[in-house]
Amino acid sequence: MTEFKLKGEYIALCDLLKIEGIADSGGQGKAMVAEGVVRVDGEIELRKTAKIRKGQVVECLGQTITLV
Numbered sequence: 001m002t003e004f005k006l007k008g009e010y011i012a013l014c015d016l017l018k019i020e021g022i023a024d025s026g027g028q029g030k031a032m033v034a035e036g037v038v039r040v041d042g043e044i045e046l047r048k049t050a051k052i053r054k055g056q057v058v059e060c061l062g063q064t065i066t067l068v
Helices: 013-019 026-034
Strands: 002-004 038-040 057-060 063-067
Touching: 013 026, 013 038, 013 057
Parallel strands: 002 063
Antiparallel strands: 038 057, 057 063
C-alpha cells in the first residue's frame, strides 16, 4: 500500500496512475481505466479523468494507493 500526498483538491485518475508508476504514460493510464482494471473505493471506475480526492483508495494491478 502506498500513500499519495494530495497537493490540491483532487487529481485526475489517469494522472495518478502515471505519477505512481503504475502506467507508463497518461494514455496508458486512460487505457487501463477503459479496460476496467482500476478500482476506486472498491468499485470499478470507468471515468478516465475521475477526480480522486483525499481519503479515497485506488487499486490497480495489485497495487493500492491511499490519498492523504
